[in-house]
Amino acid sequence: MSATAxxxxxxxxxxxxxxxxxSTREGRFxxxxxxxxxxxxxxxxxxxxxxxxxxxxxxxxxLPAFGQPPAPGTEEALARVSPRLAAADAFVxxxxxxxxxxxxxxxxxxxxxxxxxxxxxIGFVSYGALSGGLRAVEHLRVVMAELHATTIRNTVxxxxxxxxxxxxxxxxxxxxxxxxxxxxxQLAWWALALRExxxxxxxxx
Numbered sequence: 001m002s003a004t005a006x007x008x009x010x011x012x013x014x015x016x017x018x019x020x021x022x023s024t025r026e027g028r029f030x031x032x033x034x035x036x037x038x039x040x041x042x043x044x045x046x047x048x049x050x051x052x053x054x055x056x057x058x059x060x061x062x063l064p065a066f067g068q069p070p071a072p073g074t075e076e077a078l079a080r081v082s083p084r085l086a087a088a089d090a091f092v093x094x095x096x097x098x099x100x101x102x103x104x105x106x107x108x109x110x111x112x113x114x115x116x117x118x119x120x121x122i123g124f125v126s127y128g129a130l131s132g133g134l135r136a137v138e139h140l141r142v143v144m145a146e147l148h149a150t151t152i153r154n155t156v157x158x159x160x161x162x163x164x165x166x167x168x169x170x171x172x173x174x175x176x177x178x179x180x181x182x183x184x185x186q187l188a189w190w191a192l193a194l195r196e197x198x199x200x201x202x203x204x205x
Contacts, residue, residue: 014048015191017041018088021053022095022106028055029161032169033127034094037156040180046188049092050084054105057081061108078112085116090123090191091149092183095136097128102136110143117147119203121190123183125156132157148205150190154183 023030041049057080064070095102126133134157141151156179164173
């Protein structure tokens with residue numbers, strides 16, 4: 001028996017994916033979309049997801065002046081989010097589109113962090129009316145490039161999302177299910193490649 005056959009290469013440690021839920025508005029549709037995404041993530045052995053819901057872990061919207069300490073309570077709020085972002089190998093942003101862009105709550109969460117995004121891939125699941133949230137995603141790509149993140153080319157865009165799910169929150173559009181699989185496949189490729197690269201040499205931010 002060959003050495004390769006008797007000592008197979010161990011499977012990589014599952015990649016940690018932080019699912020950042022960007023909508024905090026009353027009556028939001030984000031939980032339906034997130035549960036659908038999680039059903040796909042739960043089926044994968046190579047990915048382990050952690051849902052960071054900004055409605056449940058809100059962050060301050062006012063940043064402190066440079067060199068000044070943050071307002072009281074800020075460190076406690078960040079402690080519920082920052083370590084989870086730092087531990088992630090990759091991210092998926094779940095975002096609606098508000099006025100041709102993404103929610104202020106999501107921008108605030110992005111701006112409170114920096115190195116947590118470095119050299120990590122980000123996939124997008126957007127939803128909305130006619131555009132399916134694509135304009136929000138295009139804005140996010142520019143912002144995350146500034147923070148040294150790699151955005152996944154293939155996105156999941158749910159046009160008129162409210163009509164794509166049945167009464168039990170199950171997706172009724174096979175093309176959307178296929179789009180999630182493609183996006184997660186690409187996310188996993190980039191996450192593994194970047195994790196292995198950073199293990200060889202630190203990222204030069």
